[in-house]
Amino acid sequence: MDTFLEKMRQRQALCWLNPDYEQPGEALPCGLGDILDAEARLFRFAPLLAELFEEAAEQFGVIESRLLDIPRLGKELLPGGKLLLKADHDLPVAGSVKARGGIYNVLCFAEEVCLKAGVLSCGENYRKINTPAIRELLGRYTVSVGSTGNLGLSIGTIAAALGFKAKVHMSCEAKEWKKQLLRSRGVEVIEHAGDYSAAVAQGRKESQMDPFSYFVDDENSMELFLGYSVAALRLRDQLRLRQIFPDKDNPLFVYLPCGVGGAPGGICFGLKMIFKEAVHCFFAEPVDVPCMALGLATGKNDAISVYDIGLTNKTIADGLAVARPSSFVGKLMKNLLAGCITLTDERMEQFRQQAKTLENLKIEPSAAAGFAGPEMVLSGDFCRLRKIDPARVTHILWTTGGRYLPE
Numbered sequence: 001m002d003t004f005l006e007k008m009r010q011r012q013a014l015c016w017l018n019p020d021y022e023q024p025g026e027a028l029p030c031g032l033g034d035i036l037d038a039e040a041r042l043f044r045f046a047p048l049l050a051e052l053f054e055e056a057a058e059q060f061g062v063i064e065s066r067l068l069d070i071p072r073l074g075k076e077l078l079p080g081g082k083l084l085l086k087a088d089h090d091l092p093v094a095g096s097v098k099a100r101g102g103i104y105n106v107l108c109f110a111e112e113v114c115l116k117a118g119v120l121s122c123g124e125n126y127r128k129i130n131t132p133a134i135r136e137l138l139g140r141y142t143v144s145v146g147s148t149g150n151l152g153l154s155i156g157t158i159a160a161a162l163g164f165k166a167k168v169h170m171s172c173e174a175k176e177w178k179k180q181l182l183r184s185r186g187v188e189v190i191e192h193a194g195d196y197s198a199a200v201a202q203g204r205k206e207s208q209m210d211p212f213s214y215f216v217d218d219e220n221s222m223e224l225f226l227g228y229s230v231a232a233l234r235l236r237d238q239l240r241l242r243q244i245f246p247d248k249d250n251p252l253f254v255y256l257p258c259g260v261g262g263a264p265g266g267i268c269f270g271l272k273m274i275f276k277e278a279v280h281c282f283f284a285e286p287v288d289v290p291c292m293a294l295g296l297a298t299g300k301n302d303a304i305s306v307y308d309i310g311l312t313n314k315t316i317a318d319g320l321a322v323a324r325p326s327s328f329v330g331k332l333m334k335n336l337l338a339g340c341i342t343l344t345d346e347r348m349e350q351f352r353q354q355a356k357t358l359e360n361l362k363i364e365p366s367a368a369a370g371f372a373g374p375e376m377v378l379s380g381d382f383c384r385l386r387k388i389d390p391a392r393v394t395h396i397l398w399t400t401g402g403r404y405l406p407e
């Protein structure tokens with residue numbers, strides 16, 4: 001462990017394998033039934049989302065991304081291997097992986113308000129929410145969140161579209177274009193000089209003082225987590241259309257960029273519930289901000305931060321610039337996550353440029369973090385220890401943001 005921490009301090013790229021992976025652990029607080037319930041709720045809201053957002057109407061109100069072949073990029077990253085890309089960088093409405101969880105969380109709150117007020121029943125067409133009387137009801141409430149950028153974009157966009165007052169506390173890492181885009185969509189943006197944790201803490205504190213304020217807690221929200229997990233059901237269906245049926249001997253390796261852990265944690269949880277031993281998930285983090293790898297490897301979870309080992313929390317990957325992992329997600333990942341990789345900003349930028357040049361994909365640097373995964377994992381001990389034939393693995397790179405990235 002001392003050697004591992006020393007390499008982390010020195011900002012070396014690492015591949016850490018989780019010794020607790022798939023070991024017996026504490027009972028999970030949620031399961032497959034909760035994922036199916038989340039998917040059903042999203043289907044109830046689909047007609048409303050199609051009415052509110054033109055780009056969602058193209059998919060009948062279902063917020064989902066494509067599963068892409070990337071032959072030219074694949075030759076660079078994994079010569080001769082099976083490599084696909086889950087294009088969450090192009091998710092409609094919010095343009096990032098945060099679209100699923102963020103939109104779902106706010107929809108849960110809107111549904112709760114409407115059902116309690118007796119203005120809506122589960123059997124009705126949810127387009128009814130977009131009527132003056134219900135919009136006036138929702139307009140009494142403020143929905144707020146703390147964010148480095150993409151979650152704020154997701155929460156702010158859907159909250160404002162539903163008629164809520166929307167407020168986003170942006171940390172110092174947030175890009176200016178994301179703030180401007182939010183403001184153009186009618187969202188109040190509060191800028192903070194501090195990092196992600198400081199923005200979240202201030203947003204949470206402010207919200208607690210207002211009984212008509214609802215705070216989306218990126219560090220502890222079950223609704224966010226389950227919204228992200230629905231991606232596993234969608235991926236299963238996309239793989240079936242390609243005649244890909246993963247099993248223990250023909251597994252999926254999935255590479256997920258990780259900040260505080262909510263989105264990749266929810267997706268990993270969903271994938272393990274659906275595919276079980278047929279999928280192995282790896283989180284990808286910048287060498288300057290490996291908060292989840294640090295928390296899991298030391299066993300300290302959110303009780304340790306990258307600052308504690310002398311790292312700066314400075315990275316071009318604004319969505320991953322989180323110094324301390326989610327306690328909620330860290331505990332859930334203890335037995336579900338295969339491992340973590342870390343990589344430099346320079347490699348992330350190189351991958352981003354390759355994605356643009358070779359496949360015409362417009363992604364943020366953070367969305368390219370997982371691109372280092374196939375090489376780093378296959379060159380390590382994971383396949384040998386698990387008796388997996390590398391030639392029978394299907395690798396999935398999960399991109400996370402980029403649709404609204406300025407040229």
